[in-house]
Amino acid sequence: MAESMEKPPKDIARKEEEEEEEQSFEELGLDPRLIRALIKKGIEKPTPIQLVAIPLILEGKDVVARAKTGSGKTFAYLLPLLQKLFAASGSKNKLAPSAFILVPTRELCQQVYTEVSSLIELCRVQLKVVQLTSSMPASDLRTALAGPPDILVSTPACIPKCFSAGVLQPASINGSLEILVLDEADLLLSYGYEDDIKAFTAHIPKRCQCLLMSATSSGDVEKLKKLILHNAFILTLPEVGDIKDEVIPKNVQQFWISCSGRDKLLYILALLKLELVQKKVLIFTNTIDMGYRVKLFLEKEFNAGLFDYLIATDDSQTKEKEEANVESNAEPRKSRKHTKQKLDSEFGVVRGIDFKNVHTVINFEMPQSAAGYVHRIGRTGRAYNTGSSISLVSSDEMEVFEEIKYFLGEDENKDSNLISPFSLLSKNAVESLRYRAEDVAKSVTKVAVRESRAQDLRNEILNSEKLKAHFEVNPRDLDLLKHDKVLSKKPPAPHLRDVPDYLLDPTTQEASKFVKLARAAMGNTNPARRGGSKRKFKKNKDPLKTFSAESQAPKRARNGGMKREDKDGNSHKHKNRKSS
Numbered sequence: 015m016a017e018s019m020e021k022p023p024k025d026i027a028r029k030e031e032e033e034e035e036e037q038s039f040e041e042l043g044l045d046p047r048l049i050r051a052l053i054k055k056g057i058e059k060p061t062p063i064q065l066v067a068i069p070l071i072l073e074g075k076d077v078v079a080r081a082k083t084g085s086g087k088t089f090a091y092l093l094p095l096l097q098k099l100f101a102a103s104g105s106k107n108k109l110a111p112s113a114f115i116l117v118p119t120r121e122l123c124q125q126v127y128t129e130v131s132s133l134i135e136l137c138r139v140q141l142k143v144v145q146l147t148s149s150m151p152a153s154d155l156r157t158a159l160a161g162p163p164d165i166l167v168s169t170p171a172c173i174p175k176c177f178s179a180g181v182l183q184p185a186s187i188n189g190s191l192e193i194l195v196l197d198e199a200d201l202l203l204s205y206g207y208e209d210d211i212k213a214f215t216a217h218i219p220k221r222c223q224c225l226l227m228s229a230t231s232s233g234d235v236e237k238l239k240k241l242i243l244h245n246a247f248i249l250t251l252p253e254v255g256d257i258k259d260e261v262i263p264k265n266v267q268q269f270w271i272s273c274s275g276r277d278k279l280l281y282i283l284a285l286l287k288l289e290l291v292q293k294k295v296l297i298f299t300n301t302i303d304m305g306y307r308v309k310l311f312l313e314k315e316f317n318a319g320l321f322d323y324l325i326a327t328d329d330s331q332t333k334e335k336e337e338a339n340v341e342s343n344a345e346p347r348k349s350r351k352h353t354k355q356k357l358d359s360e361f362g363v364v365r366g367i368d369f370k371n372v373h374t375v376i377n378f379e380m381p382q383s384a385a386g387y388v389h390r391i392g393r394t395g396r397a398y399n400t401g402s403s404i405s406l407v408s409s410d411e412m413e414v415f416e417e418i419k420y421f422l423g424e425d426e427n428k429d430s431n432l433i434s435p436f437s438l439l440s441k442n443a444v445e446s447l448r449y450r451a452e453d454v455a456k457s458v459t460k461v462a463v464r465e466s467r468a469q470d471l472r473n474e475i476l477n478s479e480k481l482k483a484h485f486e487v488n489p490r491d492l493d494l495l496k497h498d499k500v501l502s503k504k505p506p507a508p509h510l511r512d513v514p515d516y517l518l519d520p521t522t523q524e525a526s527k528f529v530k531l532a533r534a535a536m537g538n539t540n541p542a543r544r545g546g547s548k549r550k551f552k553k554n555k556d557p558l559k560t561f562s563a564e565s566q567a568p569k570r571a572r573n574g575g576m577k578r579e580d581k582d583g584n585s586h587k588h589k590n591r592k593s594s
């Protein structure tokens with residue numbers, strides 16, 4: 015493999031940009047059926063990770079691919095995987111699936127399954143894919159695996175469960191498995207799947223091609239590499255010069271606001287009500303209860319049901335926090351880094367999930383780790399879209415904020431703030447809303463939160479397909495649920511709907527106008543616009559960069575560049591894909 019470490023990063027970045035312009039899926043050797051399917055999905059050109067990973071995977075190499083969130087890692091492995099199975103279809107005397115795709119959560123399982131199914135359908139090939147979750151009863155697992163299917167998408171916990179239920183034999187895996195993918199590999203061990211993975215690694219045949227995809231590098235990825243891979247190509251992209259990796263896509267602008275924990279509702283109200291952020295907005299809290307609190311609070315100010323604001327919790331944070339607190343007496347910084355979550359079941363709504371059209375991510379509460387931050391922020395700026403993030407940081411959260419900045423490489427690059435202070439929101443603007451925010455916040459009591467959670471649960475039960483049969487046999491249960499107390503769905507009080515002009519300071523009005531103008535200029539007014547636009551991010555068109563109420567946010571030093579490590583872990587700037 016001819017590689018160069020000599021070229022200055024700028025030249026390499028330019029060359030890669032040129033290569034990117036030139037290269038197409040055809041040139042990567044992709045099957046025309048897959049290319050047609052991609053075109054139907056509005057996807058025309060490979061992303062950088064696809065550019066390097068697809069040919070290597072088609073050649074049969076083991077690959078560890080680390081690339082930013084939203085960089086297109088799913089197609090980077092799915093396309094060559096399917097192509098290989100197209101070629102293999104016909105050899106049908108298998109007793110187990112030819113490909114396993116293992117992911118950390120049920121939600122991701124569903125997302126990958128949907129993506130594979132749609133590609134298979136668009137390509138009109140005879141391949142069967144199934145998804146399994148460890149909550150499925152043995153009879154469902156048996157039915158799903160009958161055949162057997164060609165591709166299995168599941169969480170790692172399912173494999174030992176299938177062994178013990180006798181629906182999958184270790185020897186069959188040994189005889190059939192051709193490709194194993196560990197997607198979101200940086201999360202698999204921290205989600206508590208180590209034993210599950212170990213339970214079947216002994217049965218992975220030597221010929222099996224193994225692929226590890228991850229957004230961040232960590233000790234866990236190294237551990238998995240040792241456990242599963244023999245002779246892998248390590249693809250890491252992109253890097254910023256020789257300093258820390260740039261893990262957040264450069265089309266995402268990161269900001270932060272310092273505020274006390276009790277003022278957070280006020281700040282979120284100010285950001286949304288004064289329209290200083292572009293929609294759609296994904297708001298992260300650390301616990302489900304806090305998620306409900308924010309939801310109930312915002313419902314009093316905005317019409318519910320428009321789905322411009324989505325509140326999510328990466329749930330694992332709750333446990334992580336509890337464990338970190340227990341350990342924090344001894345050695346706070348270290349303990350947080352080494353905190354592991356052993357989860358009871360597969361959950362975690364956001365990591366790896368491809369939310370469409372999220373422009374702004376708000377950390378209402380800070381995540382407990384840098385990896386958590388990267389995954390949250392990665393829900394915006396996906397593929398070629400632009401995005402921004404705002405973290406509300408209280409004094410208690412400064413330590414983890416510093417850790418995050420360190421992880422992102424900020425203190426090694428002193429003159430550039432990777433996370434800039436958010437300067438569009440002036441103190442005056444915040445204070446003008448304090449009275450109404452505190453008034454509304456008072457009405458969001460613990461009881462209201464509990465009732466709202468219970469109501470959602472009731473709705474879930476009422477809509478559950480699985481419980482339909484139960485309700486048919488027990489109609490009284492259904493009646494009880496239906497007649498249980500329904501929360502009032504009062505629309506927001508009229509006096510809360512708009513912010514009167516006298517409450518708005520001129521700076522904020524100006525800032526809000528800029529955000530709206532920028533949204534229009536960037537063609538972001540249509541929420542239905544899907545990912546995949548090849549429009550490049552224009553820094554000077556982003557209001558968060560070009561307009562400042564207080565001070566101009568410092569510019570970020572940016573650099574592209576792609577790095578490849580050889581199997582011994584030496585890193586090289588990627589120069590020419592074809593030379594590998």
Ligand SMILES: Nc1ncnc2c1ncn2[C@@H]1O[C@H](COP(=O)(O)OP(=O)(O)OP(=O)(O)O)[C@@H](O)[C@H]1O
Pocket residue numbers: 057058059060061064081082083084085086087088089228229365366367368392393396397398545546547
């Ligand atoms: N070549 C491409 N051109 C345009 N859009 C693409 C391309 N490849 C993938 N996408 C789209 O980009 C989005 C992000 O892709 P994907 O979910 O694979 O990212 P990821 O790298 O796995 O992110 P994460 O680490 O957060 O899971 C998806 O909506 C996908 O359809």
